[in-house]
Amino acid sequence: MSTAARAAPGFRVSADTNSAISPSRLRGFGTSSCFSTVRLAPGDPVGTAIGAASSTAGGIGLRMLIEGPPGAGKGTLSKRAAAAFNLVTIASGDLLRQEIEARTPVGHDVAALMAAGALVPDTVVADLILARLADMADAHWMLDGFPRTVAQSRMLDAYLAQIRQPLDLVINLVVPESIILARIMDRWIHPASGRTYNLNFNPPARPGVDDVTGEPLVKRPDDNVDAFRQRLEVYHRHAEPLLEHYRERGVLRTIRGNTSAELFPKLLMLLEEARVQRGIPDTLSAMPVVEAAVQG
Secondary structure, three states, rough: OOHHHHHHHOOOOOHHHHHHOHHHOOOOOOOOOOOOOOOOOOOHHHHHHHHHHHOOOOOOOOOEEEEOOOOOOHHHHHHHHHHHHHHEEEEHHHHHHHHHHOOOOOHHHHHHHHHHHHOHHHHHHHHHHHHHHHHOOOEEEEOOOOOOHHHHHHHHHHHHHOOOOOOEEEEEEEEHHHHHHHHHHOOOEEEOOOEEEEEOEEEEOOOOEEEOOOEEEEEOOOOOOHHHHHHHHHHHHHHHHHHHHHHHOEEEEEOOOOOOHHHHHHHHHHHHHHHHHHHOOOOOOOOOOOOOOOOO
């Protein structure tokens, strides 16, 4: 992939990435398997990703994660950062949608799992993400939706350690549950792209249709009170040890707010602090100086 493609605020899975995914990784679909080590067997796509990235080990880009409960605004904030600065966001949900749209073998099976309400195996998501990261040694990137558990984080840690590119920053979003619940009740999505709208905070230009394609917007079937409570319970069960893992590593920072408008300046301040700490030239753009409460 060209340098211009890596720097673009957005991405697509290349044909090479698709072909690198082993069909054997699709075994066990419908179960939630986690992994704690990087597999380096010959031909293994994780090992292939490590080999490809090792040639540019020690890249200059900032490496970041954004964490937070469902509905906290992770996707909105990361995409705003990508649109404003030289930053690539990598969302696990977007990668899966791209596989489905491209009608790859992985996409076919993922679509069937989603239709059945089953879980997509961690190995499939990880293969897509690591293949993407292997092409981005010098880019600033932010992961959204991965890792979700300590086991997944250790796998990512092992991969980044082998290419000598450890994480610089993990951003934890804290938004009151009452705010999130009100937000998701007014949330509408464009299924094909994943674009999200809120009737109060960022409504579509025309009611009920996507701003880009003009196609109808839909409600997520789990955007209701009971489903939200269940998703939140699952999130906290996995997030607390995950956040502690990154707190112990000294890379966790927490920002609090009710809206994206409140959180975004705080996010920008964290990006600027990370850039300065790494001694990276100001390739993110001229960031505004903001006064914001940020916690470690």
